[in-house]
Amino acid sequence: MSFSFLFGNNNSSSGNGIYSLLSEYNNIKSGTYYKVVKAYYAKQAGSTEASKSTAKDKTNTALQSEKTKELNKTQSDAKALSEAASALTSRGSSLFQEKDITTKDEDGKETTTKGYDMDAIYSAVKKFADSYNNLVDSASKSTSKTVKNQANNMVNGTKTYEKMLNKVGITIGSDNKLSVNEKDFKAADISTVKTLFNGNASFANNAASRASMISYSAQSEANKNSLYTNRGNYNNAYSTGSWMNSFF
Numbered sequence: 001m002s003f004s005f006l007f008g009n010n011n012s013s014s015g016n017g018i019y020s021l022l023s024e025y026n027n028i029k030s031g032t033y034y035k036v037v038k039a040y041y042a043k044q045a046g047s048t049e050a051s052k053s054t055a056k057d058k059t060n061t062a063l064q065s066e067k068t069k070e071l072n073k074t075q076s077d078a079k080a081l082s083e084a085a086s087a088l089t090s091r092g093s094s095l096f097q098e099k100d101i102t103t104k105d106e107d108g109k110e111t112t113t114k115g116y117d118m119d120a121i122y123s124a125v126k127k128f129a130d131s132y133n134n135l136v137d138s139a140s141k142s143t144s145k146t147v148k149n150q151a152n153n154m155v156n157g158t159k160t161y162e163k164m165l166n167k168v169g170i171t172i173g174s175d176n177k178l179s180v181n182e183k184d185f186k187a188a189d190i191s192t193v194k195t196l197f198n199g200n201a202s203f204a205n206n207a208a209s210r211a212s213m214i215s216y217s218a219q220s221e222a223n224k225n226s227l228y229t230n231r232g233n234y235n236n237a238y239s240t241g242s243w244m245n246s247f248f
Contacts (some may be wrong), residue, residue, distance in 0.1 A: 077138045129180050
């Protein structure tokens with residue numbers, strides 16, 4: 001191995017080279033380089049962790065936003081069912097009051113008799129069934145165990161009326177949704193229809209009460225979904241979140 005670089009030309013350039021090498025050697029021996037490199041990678045690691053933290057916050061926010069949308073949909077469907085039930089069960093409803101019903105025979109002769117407007121009653125019951133089915137659908141897709149449990153309570157409560165529902169042309173499918181046969185419904189005994197859909201002790205009112213519990217569970221779950229991220233922001237898709245963030 002040649003050491004001519006140490007003992008060759010003794011000019012300033014060579015001297016500078018020797019001092020430079022000795023300086024680097026001392027830096028290595030004293031651990032200066034190690035400290036510098038360690039500090040550099042620590043900084044890089046900190047930057048990476050900060051990036052991961054930001055990415056995690058964004059992911060959590062996206063997930064919570066989707067969950068909030070899901071809970072909002074369930075609440076909206078529960079409200080729609082309660083309103084459809086109220087149209088049938090409220091004391092002020094005229095649906096189950098006898099009216100003058102005018103019909104025509106084949107010759108065009110009109111006959112007026114007292115009776116119930118089955119077309120109007122069917123429309124109201126069909127709207128109730130559609131609202132019920134929407135709630136069953138949205139609640140079954142919920143990620144909230146509490147919401148699902150309340151929905152199961154509603155479904156199980158409906159099954160206790162199954163035989164009576166069948167008498168008026170309403171069946172419960174394997175997906176727990178209601179199906180209304182218009183012809184069979186309009187031909188059904190009105191007293192059975194009234195028992196199911198009119199009054200505080202009716203099936204419709206019972207379903208509305210269950211819907212209220214589902215709505216309450218969805219609201220409670222939404223409140224728990226209001227969380228602070230590890231960046232200190234209040235993370236909530238409700239208007240409350242924007243209000244809280246305005247203070248920071």
